[in-house]
Amino acid sequence: MSDEVADGFVRLRLDVSYDGKDFSGWAKQASGRRTVQGEIEDALRTVTRSSRTYDLTVAGRTDAGVHARGQVAHVDLPVELWGEHREKLLKRLAGRLPRDVRVWSVAEAPSGFNARFSAIWRRYAYRVTDQPGGVDPLLRGHVLWHDWPLDVDAMNEAAERLLGEHDFAAYCKRREGATTIRTLQGLSLVRGDDGIVTATVRADAFCHNMVRSLIGALLFVGDGHRPADWPGKVLAAGVRDSAVHVVRPHGLTLEEVGYPADELLAARNKEARNKRTLPGAGCC
Numbered sequence: 001m002s003d004e005v006a007d008g009f010v011r012l013r014l015d016v017s018y019d020g021k022d023f024s025g026w027a028k029q030a031s032g033r034r035t036v037q038g039e040i041e042d043a044l045r046t047v048t049r050s051s052r053t054y055d056l057t058v059a060g061r062t063d064a065g066v067h068a069r070g071q072v073a074h075v076d077l078p079v080e081l082w083g084e085h086r087e088k089l090l091k092r093l094a095g096r097l098p099r100d101v102r103v104w105s106v107a108e109a110p111s112g113f114n115a116r117f118s119a120i121w122r123r124y125a126y127r128v129t130d131q132p133g134g135v136d137p138l139l140r141g142h143v144l145w146h147d148w149p150l151d152v153d154a155m156n157e158a159a160e161r162l163l164g165e166h167d168f169a170a171y172c173k174r175r176e177g178a179t180t181i182r183t184l185q186g187l188s189l190v191r192g193d194d195g196i197v198t199a200t201v202r203a204d205a206f207c208h209n210m211v212r213s214l215i216g217a218l219l220f221v222g223d224g225h226r227p228a229d230w231p232g233k234v235l236a237a238g239v240r241d242s243a244v245h246v247v248r249p250h251g252l253t254l255e256e257v258g259y260p261a262d263e264l265l266a267a268r269n270k271e272a273r274n275k276r277t278l279p280g281a282g283c284c
Contacts, residue, residue: 003114003269009076013109014056016040016071018101021141021250026061026071036062036071039101040093044075047092048085059115059257060122060206065249067142070123070256074115082108112266113259117273121185121258122206126199126215126251130223136194143196144251148223152191155199155222159187161232162214170234170241171214172207180207187214197222200255205272209246216245 005011016036024033028041041053059072085092086106093103112118128144129135135145165183172180186202199218201211217231220243234241260268 003112003117005076008079010079010082011074011076011109011113012082012106013113013115014040014073014075014103015105016073016101016103017069018067018071019141020062020065020067022100023064025064025066026058036068036101037073039098040073040103043093043096047089047096048077048081050081057115059119060254062252062254063209063249066252066254067250068254071254072115072119072257072259074109074113110262110265112262112269114265114269115257117269118259118265119205119257119272120260120268121202121204122254123186123200123202123256123258124206124211125253125255126201126211126247127196127253128199128215128219128247128251129196131195139196141250142253144248146219146223150197150219150222151224152189152197152222154224154228155189155197155218157228158218158221158231159189159199161229162187162235166235167238168207168210168235169238171210171217171244173209175208178207182207182210189218211252212246212249213244215251216247219247220245 018036022034023036026036028035028038037056037058041056044050045053054075054077056073056075062068062071090103090106097103127142128146128150130146130148130150135143163184163186165181167181169180174180183204185204186200189197189199191197199215201214214231217234220226221228221230234244259265
């Protein structure tokens with residue numbers, strides 16, 4: 001599948017952050033609900049005085065209520081439009097966008113760059129506290145309160161059993177035609193001096209609800225309701241387990257998206273579009 005930029009256009013990379021509290025996720029919706037994509041595209045159209053909307057492609061669509069510190073998107077603009085507005089575009093977007101979404105940089109993307117398909121990993125953080133008094137009011141929009149004491153060592157033991165390439169169907173909400181095979185590159189939890197437990201989750205890509213389902217399973221281990229081998233057994237079973245809760249979205253933040261060296265972008269773009277199967281898997 002070709003992803004060449006059309007003649008007369010230039011591809012721009014946008015680095016974005018947002019507080020997801022009042023958004024119905026990243027992607028535009030036919031219902032007209034407020035979304036991050038919709039806000040940025042509207043702002044871009046307004047500040048460039050364009051008669052049409054230029055669509056954004058994002059590294060990873062976030063659900064309603066999920067935050068982002070290191071989201072990446074791209075947009076193709078006419079060369080003349082970019083030339084006219086490039087010097088002041090960032091500042092004008094800052095003046096037009098609502099305060100809960102920011103574009104931190106806009107720059108010409110290297111050849112072969114696709115915000116979604118060129119990415120080689122996405123890193124999320126999920127923050128939770130088990131302090132008896134609850135969550136610091138200043139952090140309540142970004143930290144989940146779990147009202148049972150958590151054993152972080154047990155949670156890390158369980159997390160190690162989930163690493164690697166697997167079919168994560170047991171932890172994903174299925175979407176027609178989409179694969180649930182992913183490579184979980186890292187999953188670890190650390191308790192900070194403030195008592196907040198931060199889970200860092202990194203994978204080549206994530207399927208729908210995957211991170212929040214994994215955290216839900218690990219919380220059951222951490223509070224003693226399940227043994228450390230339980231999340232791995234759920235994974236191996238390959239079907240959704242009603243005991244795995246999808247935790248609330250406000251504790252989740254997309255922290256960073258990783259890309260290969262410029263000369264490898266096009267190859268990664270092509271590779272990521274191939275439907276994946278596990279080694280040894282049959283066709284039927």
